[in-house]
Amino acid sequence: MDSNIIDITIVDRNGDEQTYQAPTDMGLNLMDFCRAVELPVKGECGGMALCATCQVYVLSDHPLAEASDDELAMLDQAFFVKTNSRLGCQIHLIPELQGLKVAIAPENE
Numbered sequence: 001m002d003s004n005i006i007d008i009t010i011v012d013r014n015g016d017e018q019t020y021q022a023p024t025d026m027g028l029n030l031m032d033f034c035r036a037v038e039l040p041v042k043g044e045c046g047g048m049a050l051c052a053t054c055q056v057y058v059l060s061d062h063p064l065a066e067a068s069d070d071e072l073a074m075l076d077q078a079f080f081v082k083t084n085s086r087l088g089c090q091i092h093l094i095p096e097l098q099g100l101k102v103a104i105a106p107e108n109e
Contacts, residue, residue, distance in 0.1 A: 006095060011059070011103035012039060024093050030056065030102065031088035041104060047089035052078030054088035055105035062100050064091060079108035 004025040011017045022033050031054035034041035042053035049070040055078055058064065064086065067075070071090045075081050085105065091097070 003095060006093065006098040006100070008033070008093075008097070009060075009099075009101040010034065010039060011101075013104055013106060022093050024095050024097075026093075028093045029089050030054070030091040030093065033093060034088060034104070039104065040107075041088060042107075043089060045089075049074050049087055049090055052087060052105075052108070055080070055085055056088045056091075056102040057082055057105060058084045058086055058091075058100075058102055060099060060101040062097055064097075078105075080106050 004023055005021050006024055007019050008022050009017060009019045020037055029047060031041055031043040031047055035043060044053045045051040049068065052074050067086065071087050074087060075085050
């Protein structure tokens with residue numbers, strides 16, 4: 001197996017679950033990847049943690065980097081926030097996230 005590829009399972013807003021193979025050697029974050037595979041993740045701020053349009057719920061037990069103050073502030077203002085909410089733009093695709101499972105949060109519109 002290619003060590004630069006990880007499996008990520010993403011549950012879309014309809015509850016449909018699909019597993020994707022994602023590269024870890026391109027500097028992508030989860031928001032970038034979702035957009036690349038044409039999932040409905042807006043990422044309006046371009047990954048600067050200035051909006052919450054890439055919010056996801058982390059469903060697997062992976063050790064993620066601690067949320068920054070900017071991310072926490074944005075989640076504090078977001079809709080549909082849960083205890084497992086993170087901004088997809090702040091989850092960088094690294095080999096340690098093999099098997100990551102997330103659900104895309106509902107849109108706030």
